[in-house]
Amino acid sequence: MNSVVSRTWSAVLFDLDGTILDSAPGIIDALTDTFAHLGLPVPSREEFMAYIGPPLLASFQERAGMTEVQAREALTIYRKDYRRDGAFDSAIFPGILGLLDSLRDAGVPLALATSKPEDQARAILAHFDLTSYFTVIAGASEDDSRTSKAHVVGHALDELQQAGADISRSVLIGDRIYDVEGAAAHNLPTIIVEWGYGSPAEAVGAIATVYSADRLRELLLG
Known part of the structure; x- marks a missing residue:
C-alpha cells in the first residue's frame, strides 16, 4: 500500500x-456542549474523536444510541453552537x-x-x-x-x-x-x-x- x-x-x-x-478542538467543544444541553452523559475526548469524519446525524444514532428525532435535535443544537464558537477553532x-x-x-x-x-x-x-x-x-x-x-x-x-x-x-x-x-x-x-x-x-x-x-x-x- x-x-x-x-x-x-x-x-x-x-x-x-x-x-x-x-x-478537533472546536468540534469536541461543540459536541460537549450539545450533550450537556440535552442532559446526556458527556463522552470522553477520546470517544468524541470517533465522531469526527462521518456524518454527525449517523454518529448520534449509532454511537450515542439516539433515535432519528433525537439525533436531528442534537444536530441542530450542535450546528448552532459550532457556528457560534467552534467553526474557526x-x-x-x-x-x-x-x-x-x-x-x-x-x-x-x-x-x-x-x-x-x-x-x-x-x-x-x-x-x-x-x-x-x-x-x-x-x-x-x-x-x-x-x-x-x-x-x-x-x-x-x-x-x-x-x-x-x-x-x-x-x-x-x-x-x-x-x-x-x-x-x-x-x-x-x-x-x-x-x-x-x-x-x-x-x-x-x-x-x-x-x-x-x-x-x-x-x-x-x-
Missing part, C-alpha cells in the same frame, strides 16, 4: 477535518499550504469534499484564506439530503466536470475509512494521511498512506 504511486492525477479531492485542518496542518501552492502551480484542479455543511465549509475556507485553491467546494446539504461521503464525493465530481476539469484520473486525500469508502463508491482511489483522526486500520483499501505533506506532494506530483 505504501509503494510509490506513479499516476499523473487529473484532479485531487481533499477531505477537510483531519486532512487540511486540525479542527482550528489550525492548518503543517505543510498543507505549501502543498496546495504546488498543486495550484502545477494546474491540478482541486475540490473540497467534506461532510460539513457546504455553507459552513465555505466560511471556514474563507476564514483561513484557502478558498482560492479550490475549483469546487462540496459539502453536505443543509437539509441533510446529501450527507454521506459517497454523496459528497459524487457532488464534487459532478461540479468538477461542469467546471471543465478532467476527472478521469481523480484521487481523494483523507484520513478516515469513510473517505476510503466514499471514494470507492465512485471508483476513486484514496491516499490516507497519518496526521488525521483515523486509526491505522482505517487505511485498509487506500492505495497509500503518507506521514507528511512533503511525501503527499511526491505522490501527487512526482
Whole structure:
C-alpha cells in the first residue's frame, strides 16, 4: 500500500477535518456542549474523536444510541453552537499550504469534499484564506439530503466536470475509512494521511498512506 504511486492525477479531492485542518478542538467543544444541553452523559475526548469524519446525524444514532428525532435535535443544537464558537477553532496542518501552492502551480484542479455543511465549509475556507485553491467546494446539504461521503464525493465530481476539469484520473486525500469508502463508491482511489483522526486500520483499501505533506506532494506530483 505504501509503494510509490506513479499516476499523473487529473484532479485531487481533499477531505477537510483531519486532512487540511486540525479542527478537533472546536468540534469536541461543540459536541460537549450539545450533550450537556440535552442532559446526556458527556463522552470522553477520546470517544468524541470517533465522531469526527462521518456524518454527525449517523454518529448520534449509532454511537450515542439516539433515535432519528433525537439525533436531528442534537444536530441542530450542535450546528448552532459550532457556528457560534467552534467553526474557526482550528489550525492548518503543517505543510498543507505549501502543498496546495504546488498543486495550484502545477494546474491540478482541486475540490473540497467534506461532510460539513457546504455553507459552513465555505466560511471556514474563507476564514483561513484557502478558498482560492479550490475549483469546487462540496459539502453536505443543509437539509441533510446529501450527507454521506459517497454523496459528497459524487457532488464534487459532478461540479468538477461542469467546471471543465478532467476527472478521469481523480484521487481523494483523507484520513478516515469513510473517505476510503466514499471514494470507492465512485471508483476513486484514496491516499490516507497519518496526521488525521483515523486509526491505522482505517487505511485498509487506500492505495497509500503518507506521514507528511512533503511525501503527499511526491505522490501527487512526482
